[in-house]
Amino acid sequence: xxxxxxxxxxxxxxxxxxxxxxxxxxxxxxxxxxxxxxxxxxxxxxxxxxxxxxxxxxxxxxxxxxxxxxxxxxxxxxxxxxxxxxxxxxxxxxxxxxxxxxxxxxxxxxxx
Amino acid sequence: xxxxxxxxxxxxxxxxxxxxxxxxxxxxxxxxxxxxxxxxxxxxxxxxxxxxxxxxxxxxxxxxxxxxxxxxxxxxxxxxxxxxxxxxxxxxxxxxxxxxxxxxxxxxxxxx
Numbered sequence: 001x002x003x004x005x006x007x008x009x010x011x012x013x014x015x016x017x018x019x020x021x022x023x024x025x026x027x028x029x030x031x032x033x034x035x036x037x038x039x040x041x042x043x044x045x046x047x048x049x050x051x052x053x054x055x056x057x058x059x060x061x062x063x064x065x066x067x068x069x070x071x072x073x074x075x076x077x078x079x080x081x082x083x084x085x086x087x088x089x090x091x092x093x094x095x096x097x098x099x100x101x102x103x104x105x106x107x108x109x110x111x112x
Numbered sequence: 113x114x115x116x117x118x119x120x121x122x123x124x125x126x127x128x129x130x131x132x133x134x135x136x137x138x139x140x141x142x143x144x145x146x147x148x149x150x151x152x153x154x155x156x157x158x159x160x161x162x163x164x165x166x167x168x169x170x171x172x173x174x175x176x177x178x179x180x181x182x183x184x185x186x187x188x189x190x191x192x193x194x195x196x197x198x199x200x201x202x203x204x205x206x207x208x209x210x211x212x213x214x215x216x217x218x219x220x221x222x223x224x
Contacts, residue, residue, distance in 0.1 A: 101148075
């Protein structure tokens with residue numbers, strides 16, 4: 001089975017802190033994604049990557065950056081956390097040729 | 113870009129009843145339509161998908177129908193059970209990119 005793991009299930013940070021969320025997949029998938037999930041808004045794409053060191057902006061990239069130094073690892077970075085970034089963050093991966101996405105369990109981030 | 117509308121946002125049924133969730137999409141180039149189920153505390157998981165060359169697909173109690181002309185697709189769950197209670201997301205993606213656009217989700221509640 002494909003496994004996508006996220007470094008933390010719950011995280012509490014202060015406004016202005018730099019926050020790193022890490023995601024690792026074990027199935028050699030080319031594509032990796034970061035989503036933000038908020039009630040009533042569904043899943044919104046922050047960034048995605050289709051190869052090592054490659055990244056593309058999604059629908060809501062402002063305030064975020066990403067890093068993909070290795071194929072299996074995709075990191076989301078909040079350069080200076082703000083309260084409006086309090087949310088559930090989901091990582092996903094997929095094969096380039098098949099649309100099915102495999103999601104991690106999510107990280108619930110609270111910014112105080 | 114693609115726009116996916118999902119209805120209803122909340123659906124409450126009695127155990128044993130059927131449940132139907134509907135989605136519409138805007139991009140006629142979309143050709144892959146997955147459905148994901150998100151249980152409490154977990155990431156979304158694919159439950160069924162359909163491609164544009166197929167009008168209907170069934171897997172036990174779950175079926176998906178696609179009307180390309182009208183640009184809508186639906187999830188049908190028969191003989192609902194309490195364990196079907198979850199948030200369901202539809203998605204649509206086009207061509208070879210497989211970057212999906214998600215609907216906002218439907219919270220299905222099955223009362224015993």
